[in-house]
Amino acid sequence: MSKSEQKRQEIIETAEQRFRDYGYNKTTMAEIADDLKMSAANLYRFFKSKQDIAAACAERCMGERVDCLSRLVDEKHMTAGEKLLELVLEDVRYTHERAKNEPKVNELIDIVTRERKEIVLSKVESQCALIAEILKQGNESGEFDVDDVMISARTIYSSLTLFEVPIFLPLFTQQQFEEMAKNLVALLIKGLRKR
Amino acid sequence: MSKSEQKRQEIIETAEQRFRDYGYNKTTMAEIADDLKMSAANLYRFFKSKQDIAAACAERCMGERVDCLSRLVDEKHMTAGEKLLELVLEDVRYTHERAKNEPKVNELIDIVTRERKEIVLSKVESQCALIAEILKQGNESGEFDVDDVMISARTIYSSLTLFEVPIFLPLFTQQQFEEMAKNLVALLIKGLRKR
DNA sequence: TTTGTGAATATTCAACAAAATATTCATTAT
DNA sequence: ATAATGAATATTTTGTTGAATATTCACAAA
Numbered sequence: 001m002s003k004s005e006q007k008r009q010e011i012i013e014t015a016e017q018r019f020r021d022y023g024y025n026k027t028t029m030a031e032i033a034d035d036l037k038m039s040a041a042n043l044y045r046f047f048k049s050k051q052d053i054a055a056a057c058a059e060r061c062m063g064e065r066v067d068c069l070s071r072l073v074d075e076k077h078m079t080a081g082e083k084l085l086e087l088v089l090e091d092v093r094y095t096h097e098r099a100k101n102e103p104k105v106n107e108l109i110d111i112v113t114r115e116r117k118e119i120v121l122s123k124v125e126s127q128c129a130l131i132a133e134i135l136k137q138g139n140e141s142g143e144f145d146v147d148d149v150m151i152s153a154r155t156i157y158s159s160l161t162l163f164e165v166p167i168f169l170p171l172f173t174q175q176q177f178e179e180m181a182k183n184l185v186a187l188l189i190k191g192l193r194k195r
Numbered sequence: 196m197s198k199s200e201q202k203r204q205e206i207i208e209t210a211e212q213r214f215r216d217y218g219y220n221k222t223t224m225a226e227i228a229d230d231l232k233m234s235a236a237n238l239y240r241f242f243k244s245k246q247d248i249a250a251a252c253a254e255r256c257m258g259e260r261v262d263c264l265s266r267l268v269d270e271k272h273m274t275a276g277e278k279l280l281e282l283v284l285e286d287v288r289y290t291h292e293r294a295k296n297e298p299k300v301n302e303l304i305d306i307v308t309r310e311r312k313e314i315v316l317s318k319v320e321s322q323c324a325l326i327a328e329i330l331k332q333g334n335e336s337g338e339f340d341v342d343d344v345m346i347s348a349r350t351i352y353s354s355l356t357l358f359e360v361p362i363f364l365p366l367f368t369q370q371q372f373e374e375m376a377k378n379l380v381a382l383l384i385k386g387l388r389k390r
Numbered sequence: 391t392t393t394g395t396g397a398a399t400a401t402t403c404a405a406c407a408a409a410a411t412a413t414t415c416a417t418t419a420t
Numbered sequence: 421a422t423a424a425t426g427a428a429t430a431t432t433t434t435g436t437t438g439a440a441t442a443t444t445c446a447c448a449a450a
Binding site for chain 3: 223225239244
């Protein structure tokens with residue numbers, strides 16, 4: 001890793017910690033710079049703007065998230081149906097836990113969804129790709145009978161909106177969300193299944 | 196209809212027109228009163244607050260909407276599957292048309308969803324009831340094989356979030372939304388079907 | 391040339407006053 | 421008693437101004 005790339009990573013980590021603790025709006029470029037013993041001006045040699053730093057943080061988080069879910073998809077001893085259910089439940093839980101334990105992070109999500117739609121889109125793509133992989137495995141094992149794997153993956157993902165978007169959190173308890181998610185996945189799987 | 200009930204309706208209609216044309220925030224109690232040749236103070240003999248007027252408008256709209264969809268559910272010459280598809284597509288189209296032709300109405304929706312959750316909940320209930328009725332018909336005709344009609348209806352409704360909520364409108368074109376809706380309904384129906 | 395800075399400038403935020411508007415109420419009209 | 425109002429009060433919005441912060445830049449150090 002180049003020296004400058006190294007420093008970029010340090011900035012991302014430092015900023016992310018502040019964003020977590022105090023929120024995006026309440027952390028200043030000067031504070032991030034101070035943490036790193038540099039001037040605020042110098043941050044601009046690595047990032048074009050504060051929003052760009054936020055975007056980089058978001059991308060890093062999403063990367064970790066996808067890695068985690070990838071491991072689930074690569075599990076050897078689960079059926080495709082079980083994997084799909086776990087993927088969705090894991091998602092529901094993650095959304096809730098984060099809202100509960102890291103409430104300030106929502107500020108970051110707001111900024112990124114508003115100002116950097118590409119990043120959200122790429123997150124959607126990754127998630128669909130994971131679902132598609134599960135469907136493919138299901139086809140291969142004879143468990144599913146899915147014609148177009150990518151279209152079905154996108155369709156399934158579109159049906160998960162209620163569980164993905166933080167604004168709906170106040171509507172139900174986590175338990176209710178999990179219950180709804182289970183019912184939905186059960187219904188979807190019936191529709192995917194080979195007969 | 197009592198005299199005072201009559202007047203309530205007039206107020207609702209007048210206010211709704213202003214809300215449509217200028218938005219909730221930009222219409223004042225004084226203006227509504229002027230339209231009706233009365234004083235603002237007098238409005239309070241019929242409604243406890245401006246929000247209450249907005250709520251009444253919303254309920255009236257929702258009532259019309261449910262009536263319209265009810266007719267679809269009562270159609271004689273459509274299969275349950277066709278009805279479900281039409282219900283969802285009609286919903287997608289309605290959401291888009293309204294956003295396009297009556298953009299100010301979203302302000303009203305915001306207020307009501309934020310300050311009068313019961314109203315939104317009752318809308319959800321009505322919509323689920325319509326879906327449940329379609330499922331029941333499908334069971335009776337042998338087209339579907341649904342165990343718990345109400346739970347399935349709620350599950351289906353939960354999967355329609357992307358198509359119900361205006362915030363997602365900027366993400367895709369109406370055509371894309373309709374395409375996604377068709378795919379989703381097709382998948383759901385496969386899951387509901389008797390085999 | 392690359393890394394960095396302090397100071398200058400541009401933008402955004404926050405606090406507060408003024409104006410607009412919602413809501414209440416004492417009183418009048420019917 | 422019921423319907424209605426104008427004026428009084430309470431709340432919300434708007435506009436403004438100073439302070440905080442983001443961003444740029446000319447220049448210095450390595």
